[in-house]
Amino acid sequence: MSTVDLTGRVALVTGGAGGIGVAVVRRLAELGASVAVLDLDAAGAQRIASSVGGLAVVGDVTDPATMPAVVAQVEKELGRLDVVHLNAGIGGGQAGVDGALDVERYRKLVGVNVDHVVYGVCAAVPALRRQGGGKIVITASLAGLVGMPADPLYTLTKHAVVGYTRAAGQALAADGIVVTALCPGFVDTLLLGAAKEEFDAVSLPLLTPGDIAGALESVLADGGPGEAWIIQPGGHASAYRPPD
Ligand code: NAD
Numbered sequence: 218m219s220t221v222d223l224t225g226r227v228a229l230v231t232g233g234a235g236g237i238g239v240a241v242v243r244r245l246a247e248l249g250a251s252v253a254v255l256d257l258d259a260a261g262a263q264r265i266a267s268s269v270g271g272l273a274v275v276g277d278v279t280d281p282a283t284m285p286a287v288v289a290q291v292e293k294e295l296g297r298l299d300v301v302h303l304n305a306g307i308g309g310g311q312a313g314v315d316g317a318l319d320v321e322r323y324r325k326l327v328g329v330n331v332d333h334v335v336y337g338v339c340a341a342v343p344a345l346r347r348q349g350g351g352k353i354v355i356t357a358s359l360a361g362l363v364g365m366p367a368d369p370l371y372t373l374t375k376h377a378v379v380g381y382t383r384a385a386g387q388a389l390a391a392d393g394i395v396v397t398a399l400c401p402g403f404v405d406t407l408l409l410g411a412a413k414e415e416f417d418a419v420s421l422p423l424l425t426p427g428d429i430a431g432a433l434e435s436v437l438a439d440g441g442p443g444e445a446w447i448i449q450p451g452g453h454a455s456a457y458r459p460p461d
Contacts, residue, residue: 221437224249227295229287231278231337232305234261236406237356240426241302241433242269248434250300253291255283278305279328284340291344298344302433303337304356306330308408309370323370330374331381338385342394350393352437355382356429357398359421362445362457375400379445386443397440400457401429401448428452 228245232238233254245252246269253272256262266273272294276283291298307329311319334355345351360368361375379398386396402421403409431452440446444456 221248221434223300223437226250226299227253227291227297228300228302229253229255229291229298229341230302230304231255231333232356234258234265235305236408237401237404237426237429238302238304239265240430241304242266242271244430244434245300245302246271251295253287253295255287256305278333278336279325281332281336284333284336288340288344292347297348298341299348299351300354300437301337301341301345301351302354302356303334304354305333306356306358306374306408308410309368309372309374311370313370313373326370326374330371331377334378334381338381338396342389342392345394346392350395352440353385353389353394353396354433354436354440355396355398357382357400357445359400359402359447361398361400362447382445383443386441390442395440395442397436397443398445399429399432399436399448399454400445401432404429422450424448424450 228250230238230242233242234256242252242254242265252269254262254266255274255276257277259275262273274287309326355378357378358375360372361379365372382396382398389396401424404424432448432454435454436446446454447457448454
């Protein structure tokens with residue numbers, strides 16, 4: 218893995234107060250970045266931002282006004298924007314295949330896992346262009362590459378963002394903006410919740426938030442436009458190659 222030096226750079230992490238987000242914020246700060254932490258959880262965002270001397274921003278990523286306002290605030294208060302990690306996400310919470318559908322819950326899922334990513338990319342790109350390029354990393358999931366029968370609606374949202382990453386990555390490469398996706402399997406966080414019981418059944422190792430932060434570092438160093446990266450314990454990560 219190449220080394221990453223983010224000294225003098227500014228990063229923004231959505232869902233930065235959650236399990237994976239906290240590890241990512243810490244790693245970005247260790248690499249030298251000033252970090253803005255966006256989350257619904259005001260106390261959590263403040264706590265993690267303070268711990269790295271960063272900026273806490275409270276907002277709901279499903280609101281189309283949030284990402285443009287946050288990007289503007291980051292540029293104003295931290296001077297620039299170089300790295301954006303669109304990481305906030307939620308689980309499906311219902312089957313979504315058997316007739317009964319909680320539409321409000323479904324719309325919220327799409328709002329957080331899909332709309333937020335589109336709003337985030339659209340808001341960030343002009344700011345990244347002002348720096349001559351930058352990196353956008355999206356936390357997708359292994360459920361973006363294979364079907365997860367326990368949560369079809371989550372699978373739908375993560376396939377959507379992997380597809381968007383592929384296309385946006387190609388569309389923005391000429392601007393020096395590299396868009397990539399992280400596709401972890403099960404990670405030991407609050408989001409995993411009850412699904413934690415399943416990881417044995419599908420023979421996947423349980424990853425830690427630190428593994429995802431390690432993979433992020435690899436992706437920032439070596440990720441190519443539109444690539445989706447799979448992650449192993451220890452943070453070892455590699456670009457996913459679809460079967461022939
Ligand atoms: P988490 O629940 O620990 O953290 C998610 C964070 O996002 C929380 O701090 C929460 O407050 C924030 N958030 C949720 N909705 C928001 C909104 N509308 N506006 C702003 N912030 C919001 O979950 P996590 O496991 O750290 O998940 C992070 C990402 O990793 C998600 O995109 C998730 O889909 C993905 N992921 C998780 C796993 C896993 O097994 N935990 C596996 C693969 C991918």
